[in-house]
Amino acid sequence: MEVAFLVGEFPNLSETFILSQITGLIDRGHDVHIYGRKPADVPTHHEEVDRYNLLDQVEYIPSLPDSKGRRLQKALQLTGEIDSPEHAWRAVRALRFWRYGHIAANLQLWYAVCALGGVERTHDVIHAHFGPNGVLAAALRDLGVLDGAVVTTFHGADMSRYFRRRGTAQYDFLARTGDVFLPISRRWKERLIQVGFPETRTSTHHMGVDCDGIEFSSVAVQGTTIRLLSVARLTEKKGIEYGIRALAQIIGDPLTGSGGDLDVNVEYTIVGDGELRAQLEQLVTELNLESNVHFTGWKSRSEVLQLLGKAHLFLAPSVTAESGDQEGIPVAIMEAMARGLPVVSTEHSGIPELVDDGTSGFLVPERDAEALARVLQSLIETPGRLPEMGRAGRQIVENEFNTEKLNDRLVCRYRAALSRTRRSMSS
Known part of the structure; x- marks a missing residue:
């Protein structure tokens, strides 16, 4: 399969769980591409990053400046990346905050569409780690920038802190359109179902170690x-x-x-x-x-x-x-x-x-x-x-919590998500 990971900082020394999934899929013969929100903020990384040449597989989405003024200025600069009427139309639709929520209102979706939206990028699976990245993946698919089954792993802060800051409604679009939701514990599975995620598409999938x-x-x-x-x-x-x-x-x-x-x-x-x-x-x-x-x-x-x-x-x-x-x-x-x-x-x-x-x-x-x-x-x-x-x-x-067993299970979940996406397209 062709699997794209949509993550935050990459490579992140503290997120070995993502690295283990990526390398495990490569070991199983799958092709992996990585969309990162920003490069690592430390000068070192784990040995596997070099061993698997992962930096050659990373494409970074422009990061958001802290200042709203600089954020708007950068958004205007990114219009230079728009190279076709179709690309421009995708960018315009990326501003629909009433559909996509915070990632549209803060211009993160605009940044991503300007940088990536010239052509549709086709994958079998788009695996987003952390809920806000799941929203971004689902929105990019909705806009025709990415194609593939959207799988989202939820870790904890993307529910606990994020719900307090943004409210649960920020995930409504993802809950409606995402294909598979993988909270990393039973506790967080129950929480997702409480806020409206479909139980039939929500399953606990632990992170693990080798x-x-x-x-x-x-x-x-x-x-x-x-x-x-x-x-x-x-x-x-x-x-x-x-x-x-x-x-x-x-x-x-x-x-x-x-x-x-x-x-x-x-x-x-x-x-x-x-x-x-x-x-x-x-x-x-x-x-x-x-x-x-x-x-x-x-x-x-x-x-x-x-x-x-x-x-x-x-x-x-x-x-x-x-x-x-x-x-x-x-x-x-x-x-x-x-x-x-x-x-x-x-x-x-x-x-x-x-x-x-x-x-x-x-x-x-x-x-x-x-x-x-x-x-x-x-x-x-x-x-x-x-x-x-x-x-x-x-x-x-x-x-x-054995990553070998968990990665085998993950591939099965990917296939189920892909099957669901194909049935949805044919219906």
Whole structure:
């Protein structure tokens, strides 16, 4: 099949789930093209991007300036890309905000049509990741810019935060015209159906990890150091602040010797970057944890796997942000469980669908540093429990979050979507 992915930033270091789908389809003999909303904002990317020559397959849609004045100016400049009366007519119809909603009102659809709309681009499937990109894909098909079955994966923020900001009506056009909707958890499937998406076309499709590419290793605590690890974009919903505060509670103040009664040293490594990094580093300083907490910035997938192999526990203290932003099911947790690490996380979004509380890890309420501290201290003091929990986690990932199995299932969903599109065209 000819499959086009419509995504946001590409290649994005934190969106390994999209990369795994793209490479999995290529491995299965399918042709892949990528439409990106903007290039990556970091200078590095995962090795697979080069191995599969993915940058040669990317076509970028012009991005929107923040300023409304500059946005309008750029829209006028893009009229120079219009090269035929048919192209001009598509661009004019792209302004129908009453049909397409926010992507027409903010000129994103105009930008896309001007850049891509000279000829119809035919694919079997157009797979959009995140709801707003699904709306864009459906609108571009409606305007004759793209052709193919529209499949949309919903992740979490595109429902939680997006609904609060834009309302559920922004997805009405997509719900009517899209072919298949794939929320990544049962929780978000229920939410989509609640707001009007057809149940017959809405199915849970988990993101996953390559279990064959992640060597399982039973956790073995040797010596007097316990290593905690988090891998996350440093934003509010990742809850890293609460992981740091929990650590402060279990080890006390290293400078004064007050509090904490552990007989081991605890090191906490935080992989990732984001707008809260400076704030989190300041918190570490205030709590006198500089010798215990280490920020590494972004790492490649192979580097992350190496760090997972050295860690004893994975910490993912996710929370609902003030904006309403929520997780889907973090792939970083899947990778940790596949590697054999017990997970300490929160009762947040779809995480309970992955982490079996008391079996493969522990879940505590959001924003509860004291509960995190109690669980961490209990596991640190009884390290003999860790190997069994790690084995249970690996089994869960192999059974339900294995990207090989999920990609086979995805191809079946594509074929069903394509069949539906052809029946619709012939009727």
